[in-house]
Amino acid sequence: MFEIKAVSFRDPDAPAAFARSLRETGFAVLADHPITPERIDAAYAEWGRFFASPDKESFKVRPPAPDGYYPFRSENAKGAPAKDLKEFFQVYPATHLPDSVEATTRGLYEDLVVLGITLLEWVEDNTPPEIRARFSEPLPAMLRGSAMSMLRILHYPPQTGAPPEPGATRAAAHEDINLITLLVAGSAPGLEAQDRDGNWHAVPCDRGMIAVNTGDMLELASGGYYPSTTHRVVNPEDGQGGARFSMPMFIHPRPEVRLSVEKTANEYLQERLREIGLAG
Numbered sequence: 001m002f003e004i005k006a007v008s009f010r011d012p013d014a015p016a017a018f019a020r021s022l023r024e025t026g027f028a029v030l031a032d033h034p035i036t037p038e039r040i041d042a043a044y045a046e047w048g049r050f051f052a053s054p055d056k057e058s059f060k061v062r063p064p065a066p067d068g069y070y071p072f073r074s075e076n077a078k079g080a081p082a083k084d085l086k087e088f089f090q091v092y093p094a095t096h097l098p099d100s101v102e103a104t105t106r107g108l109y110e111d112l113v114v115l116g117i118t119l120l121e122w123v124e125d126n127t128p129p130e131i132r133a134r135f136s137e138p139l140p141a142m143l144r145g146s147a148m149s150m151l152r153i154l155h156y157p158p159q160t161g162a163p164p165e166p167g168a169t170r171a172a173a174h175e176d177i178n179l180i181t182l183l184v185a186g187s188a189p190g191l192e193a194q195d196r197d198g199n200w201h202a203v204p205c206d207r208g209m210i211a212v213n214t215g216d217m218l219e220l221a222s223g224g225y226y227p228s229t230t231h232r233v234v235n236p237e238d239g240q241g242g243a244r245f246s247m248p249m250f251i252h253p254r255p256e257v258r259l260s261v262e263k264t265a266n267e268y269l270q271e272r273l274r275e276i277g278l279a280g
């Protein structure tokens, strides 16, 4: 049975329920968390104006630096035949931002990192000792001093009719690379997670909720105890639908943190970026 439960951030049982949900489905949904829906709406409104303006061209990503604006159809999921139907902007602590989004975006970045540390504490505290013994340091400590976490602001433009390439979707099925992802509720539905039998399930994510999923780095560090779940963003039904915004915060350890006997976080990241055509 695949059931992604909404966990209230204020419930005393939240840490255990959250870790259990990640263990069982690779996803958990947080309600009543500290980041208000008004702030999220304000960020989507500001970024919506940015994506609608020609200024975005001057923020275009300059590889090998990973931050900045990625135009429509620049990323494909590992092994996917078509480019995703999205444009986006990647934000790190030192990223130069448009003035119009700066205050809101920096505030969200900082608060999402703090929330990420709390959630990793919850996971650490609710992981069986024999699994915890694999971690090279406690999960929250892996983030100490890390400038690697990345906030991605995604814009999936409105769709009318057939996709530009056969089989192209808003985001093809993939797994995230990092430890955990805090996926601030999209402005429209479409996010789906896959269960072990290959069936897809809509991820419940009402206004103001944050869906959290395990990434490959936590799967690797936990020896598979926390599965990194495959997910995707489907096109609107009938090929017709408005824009969708979402803001995943990808929580990354310091580059030198050892994830397994073979690999540090940086070695693992570079290997994975090459697969999706984003590595410098």
Ligand SMILES: O=C(O)CCC(=O)C(=O)O
Pocket (backbone or CB within 6 Å): 152, 154, 171, 176, 183, 186, 191, 231, 232, 233, 245, 246, 247, 248
């Ligand atoms: O837009 C979404 O809801 C999900 C985006 C996503 O999975 C990603 O960018 O890795």
Ligand SMILES: [Fe+2]
Pocket (backbone or CB within 6 Å): 174, 175, 176, 231
């Ligand atoms: Fe993802």
